[in-house]
Amino acid sequence: MTLLGDTKVAGASASRSGEVIQIRGGRPLRGQVDVRGAKNLATKAMVASLLGETPSTLRDVPDIRDVEVVRSLLEVHGVAVSEGEEPGSLILDPSAAKSANFEEIDAHAGSSRIPILFCGPLLHLLGQAFIPDLGGCRIGDRPIDFHLDALRAFGAIVDKQPSGIRLSAPEGLHGADIELPYPSVGATEQVLLTAVRANGVTELRNAAIEPEIMDLIGVLQKMGAIISYEPNRVIFIEGVQELRGYDHRSLFDRNEAASWASAALATDGDIFVKGARQYEMLTFLNVYRKVGGDFDITDEGIRFRRGEAPLKPVIVETDVHPGFMTDWQQPLIVALTQAHGTSVVHETVYENRFGFIEALNQMGADIVVHPRGLDGPYRRVPRRALEQAAVITGPTPLRGADIVVPDLRGGYSHVIAALTAEGTSRVSGVGIIRRGYEKFFEKLTALGADFDVVG
Numbered sequence: 001m002t003l004l005g006d007t008k009v010a011g012a013s014a015s016r017s018g019e020v021i022q023i024r025g026g027r028p029l030r031g032q033v034d035v036r037g038a039k040n041l042a043t044k045a046m047v048a049s050l051l052g053e054t055p056s057t058l059r060d061v062p063d064i065r066d067v068e069v070v071r072s073l074l075e076v077h078g079v080a081v082s083e084g085e086e087p088g089s090l091i092l093d094p095s096a097a098k099s100a101n102f103e104e105i106d107a108h109a110g111s112s113r114i115p116i117l118f119c120g121p122l123l124h125l126l127g128q129a130f131i132p133d134l135g136g137c138r139i140g141d142r143p144i145d146f147h148l149d150a151l152r153a154f155g156a157i158v159d160k161q162p163s164g165i166r167l168s169a170p171e172g173l174h175g176a177d178i179e180l181p182y183p184s185v186g187a188t189e190q191v192l193l194t195a196v197r198a199n200g201v202t203e204l205r206n207a208a209i210e211p212e213i214m215d216l217i218g219v220l221q222k223m224g225a226i227i228s229y230e231p232n233r234v235i236f237i238e239g240v241q242e243l244r245g246y247d248h249r250s251l252f253d254r255n256e257a258a259s260w261a262s263a264a265l266a267t268d269g270d271i272f273v274k275g276a277r278q279y280e281m282l283t284f285l286n287v288y289r290k291v292g293g294d295f296d297i298t299d300e301g302i303r304f305r306r307g308e309a310p311l312k313p314v315i316v317e318t319d320v321h322p323g324f325m326t327d328w329q330q331p332l333i334v335a336l337t338q339a340h341g342t343s344v345v346h347e348t349v350y351e352n353r354f355g356f357i358e359a360l361n362q363m364g365a366d367i368v369v370h371p372r373g374l375d376g377p378y379r380r381v382p383r384r385a386l387e388q389a390a391v392i393t394g395p396t397p398l399r400g401a402d403i404v405v406p407d408l409r410g411g412y413s414h415v416i417a418a419l420t421a422e423g424t425s426r427v428s429g430v431g432i433i434r435r436g437y438e439k440f441f442e443k444l445t446a447l448g449a450d451f452d453v454v455g
C-alpha cells in the first residue's frame with residue numbers, strides 16, 4: 001500500500017499526484033463509509049471564528065482542500081489554527097487577527113468561493129477587507145451581486161478593482177433591511193456573518209434556510225448572537241457588541257451522503273453511510289424511494305441499496321431547501337441511466353450544471369440536455385430564465401471510457417459511472433473530487449471498488 005496524500009491506495013506509486021485513476025467497473029459497491037462534517041458548513045463556521053473575542057473549537061471538520069484553503073486564509077489574517085485533542089477538530093484563536101496583504105490573500109484564496117464571506121467579519125474586526133477574484137466550480141458565472149448589495153446596505157463602501165474587491169467601513173456597520181432576489185445560500189451567510197456584530201437590527205427576507213444555514217445560526221447563537229427566523233424565510237438578527245468563541249460539532253455532509261446513496265443505486269450495491277440523518281435528507285429519500293431504491297434508517301446512519309424491482313424513471317426539479325438539492329442531481333442522473341423509462345431532471349438553481357453529461361453519453365448513456373429547460377403540467381418550482389433540463393432514457397448499459405472531471409459533483413458522477421460501466425475507464429482531474437470528499441480513495445477502496453491511481 002502506498003501513502004498518497006491522505007490515502008493509502010493499493011498499487012499506487014508514491015510519486016503519483018492522485019489526479020488520474022483507472023477504474024475497472026461493473027462491480028457493486030458494498031460496505032460502510034463514514035460521512036463527517038459538511039463541507040458547506042465547516043468552512044463557514046471557520047470564518048465565523050473571526051467574530052469571537054476568544055478561541056473557537058470546531059469538531060468533525062472534514063479533511064478536504066476547501067478547509068485547507070479557509071485555514072490558510074485565516075492564518076494569513078493572524079488567526080492561530082491548530083488541531084484539537086479530538087481527531088477532526090480544530091481550535092481557531094482570532095486574538096492576534098490582523099490585516100493581510102493582497103499577495104498573501106490571493107496566494108491562498110485558491111479555487112474557493114469562501115473568501116467572499118470574510119467581508120463582514122474583517123470589516124467588524126479591522127474596518128477593511130480585500131477579496132480577490134473568486135474561484136469555485138465552473139457551474140455558472142457564480143455572481144456575487146447579492147453579497148455586495150447586502151454589504152452596502154450595512155454601510156460598507158465597496159470598491160471593485162481589477163484584482164478583486166476592496167471594502168471599508170469607516171463609520172462601522174449598522175443593521176439593514178434586506179430582501180434577497182433569490183434565496184441564495186452564500187448571500188444569506190454573508191448577511192448572517194455581518195449582521196451579528198452590526199449596530200442595530202437586521203431583517204433579512206427571502207433567506208436561504210438550508211440545514212447548513214440553520215447550523216451556522218446555531219454556531220452564531222453559541223457565540224452570543226441573537227437570531228430568530230420565521231417560516232416565511234424571514235430572519236431577524238439583533239446586533240451585539242461582543243461575541244465569544246464557540247464549541248460546535250458540524251452537521252453531517254448530506255451532499256456526500258446522497259452521493260454514496262446514488263452510487264449504491266447505480267452499481268446495484270449496498271452502502272451504509274455512517275453519520276447520515278433522515279431529517280436533512282427527507283426530500284432526497286422520497287426521490288430515492290420513487291426510483292426504486294431502498295433504505296434503512298438507524299441512529300448511527302442510513303443503509304442505502306437498490307430494491308428488488310428494476311429502477312423506475314422519475315421527474316425531479318432541483319430547488320432551494322426543502323426542495324431537491326442541486327448538488328444531488330448529478331450523482332442521481334447516473335443511476336437514472338439504469339432506470340427503465342424516461343426521466344427528466346430540471347436544474348433550476350444554476351445555469352450550467354450538466355457539464356458532466358457529455359462523458360456519460362460517451363459511455364453509452366442516452367441523455368438529452370435542453371439548454372432552455374422544459375415546461376410541463378407537473379412543474380412546481382417557479383420557472384427561472386437560467387434553468388436547463390436533462391431527459392434521461394434508460395436502461396442503457398455503460399461502457400468504460402476516458403473522461404475528464406468538470407467539477408466537484410459532476411466529477412463524482414463520472415466516478416460512479418465508471419464504477420457502473422463494464423470495462424475500464426480512465427478518469428482525469430480527480431483532484432477536484434478530493435477537494436470536496438474526504439478520504440475519497442480510501443472510501444472507494446473500503447467499498448470494494450477496483451481501481452488504481454495512475455497519475
Ligand code: EPZ
Pocket residue numbers: 039040113114137140141142143144145146147148182183184185186187208255326327349350351408409436
Ligand atoms: C452554495 O453555493 C454551495 N456552496 C453550493 O454547493 C450549492 O450548490 C449552493 O449553495 C446551492 O445550495 C457552498 O456553500 C460553498 P447560491 P452558493 O448563492 O452560495 C445565484 C458544492 O458542490 N446568485 O445559493 O454560491 C447563483 O448564480 C457547491 O458543494 C446570484 O445571482 O449558491 C445561483 O443561480 C456547488 N447572485 C443561485 O443564486 C449572488 O450574489 C444559487 O446560488 C449569489 C448567488
